[in-house]
Amino acid sequence: MNYSTWHGRPGIHLEDLFVRAHLRGHGIGKALLRAVAREAVEKGCTRLNWHVLDWNEPAIDFYEHLGAKILKDWRICRVSGESITALADEG
Numbered sequence: 001m002n003y004s005t006w007h008g009r010p011g012i013h014l015e016d017l018f019v020r021a022h023l024r025g026h027g028i029g030k031a032l033l034r035a036v037a038r039e040a041v042e043k044g045c046t047r048l049n050w051h052v053l054d055w056n057e058p059a060i061d062f063y064e065h066l067g068a069k070i071l072k073d074w075r076i077c078r079v080s081g082e083s084i085t086a087l088a089d090e091g
Helices: 027-044 057-065 081-089
Strands: 001-006 009-013
Touching: 009 027
Parallel strands: none
Antiparallel strands: 001 009
């Protein structure tokens, strides 16, 4: 779960979705995303978010075909490893 300050409502962030290459094209990915979308609707969420690498054109095409909008203006910000420890320790 995440929270949209713009909508004042919860949302869902999907961390990973993966279908093995030999099983793609059988509706598995679509079924998985539909299940998460149903969960979001049932919980009153206003949106469902996930990330995709900019070079992964097959995935981008698939997501757009399902109605996803690729947000080109947004960038992922991450602090991890030694950087998160350093940030936590700064005083």
